[in-house]
Amino acid sequence: MNVHVPLLFWTICLPPGVDNGHTEGHSDIVRILVNVCNLEAQDDHKISPLFVAAQYGQGECLELLINAGANVNTQADDLATPLLIASQEGHQACVDLLLDHGADPNMACSNDWPQFPIHAAAEFGHVRLIEVTDRTCDRGEGMVSPLYVAIHSDQTSSVELLLNEGYSPDAQDYEDPLGFPSPLSMALYHTSTKPCSESIKLLLAAGATLNAEEWTHALATDRTDLLELILDYRWIPRPEAFTKNFSAPHHHGKMVFKLQEMRELICVALGQVDFASCWLSVLLKKGLEPSLLLHPHM
Template sequence: MLPFIPKQPAIKQESTACWRSNVDEALDTELHHVAERGDATEVKKLLSTEDGQASVNRRNDYGCMPLHLAAARGHEEVIRLLVRTEAKLNFPDVKAQTPVLLAVKGKHVGCVRILLEAGANPNGWQNSLCTPLYQAALDGCLEIVRELVTHGADVDLSHIRVGLFVCTPLYGAIIHKRLDCFKFLLCSGANPNYNKNRVQKLFPGRAVQSFFHAVVKHKCPPEYAHLLMEFGADLYQRDEMDKTAGDLHFKSDTVDYIKELAATPKTLKTTCRLFIRGTLGREDVHRLPELPLPTKLVHYLMYKPECGEILELQLET
């Protein structure tokens, strides 16, 4: 079945006033040093002392707690020990990076999983430009993308903007041609018309480029355009220069394919699939197997012909 799309978790954000006051204390503690080294035995000893416990949520010059350092270095056992001692999971460092984001940047899948299972916010810090999911999609780390989505990460959330265009995780997958992440995000409910819908709501009459424009500009192969079409992206959306993706002056197989798509009506199968999935909505689309339909048809509605290997990977976990 499709990746389960849970409702967004209600995660409490800690007050910034608290951590800013702690930054003034400035110096690394012994717990910072051993956590960064990954010395779980020494961490355990320190946590059994009063001074060690008082250092769990202390910050150094960079606003890092011991948990930040352990997450950045990929020390799973140290993270487990700190989490059990009530380390703050969602505090940012001075760059607005939470431990989850640092673990994502280091591609430490196990650390990401431990933090998320302990209740860390999969969307990171609210004032950070980069969300954990955007970073994972940009890096092409499918395992981490899957962990974040499974634990409730918003598949469309991003604070990175270029003009009116919001660089969602789907765009992050386009930039570096991360096809597996691109497929997974679409199957997980990423909106291929996110920017169009957002701009029309906030600025009626204004234009913004589509993901079709993005796949052309970033020289992605035609498969990206095919997937966007199958998932319902608007092929005729015009950018700020009043051009569709097919109008762009790029010589590539992708532009030729987009022009071919624009001249060909969608099949009835594709139209019906989009209508059925749209009727269910993102939060209920994982219930497609419950429909009283032949297995082959259910598989089609779940995009198995296009994304079968990605869906199988999800089922195995």
């Protein structure tokens, strides 16, 4: 490694305002070093000076390195890119600078599962990064929707941004390694002992599908707040509607339950008789036909 390169790494890592005996600050030192250093030199983890500048949010140093020709798509040993690390650390100015100079938002940045910078951005609500990312990460096979990351991090603003940009509230069925078949099931798990989160409301408003796991969260409990919330967003049609190829997606401003969602509801309800004193009255008041619940266990 060039003798000047360690100095370049060290100088970039210094936080702004550190007194090095130079009143002009360390960016002037970097301005000199970029002319005598190998800009693509890497440490033992294949981390370059530009990567370090993005990681520490050193926007001025980052711009100097970019203008000097440093590779904005360099990757560390673990495949992390400057765009990923800047997003993880919440350095929006560095994210914008990297994108302006050709950083690829669709470059895989993890060996574990296809993780893109947008997954890190979902923790901070970087609107621009959401707009420039290839949408295959939303529904593509083997992919993980950034909605999962936003919900896991309890970033309601990111959930709202992603849904507004057209990301599916159902995402893809991806239980391994996340352990949840849908963003809604993850949101329900994280609020199982707390009041319903804003993320749940956003997902329901966007039309998230209710399967057996989601209905279990709503019915296998002595709480009725989640069930009542679901029914604030959905309308229960009459049974005969399903025999007439009923296709109206909305009724009085509410989304209509799909046939499969109603089937899942009834199946879960019949398996949760112990809690019927809680959920039965709520469902009947909202228009559930009692005959649907005729079953020996009831």
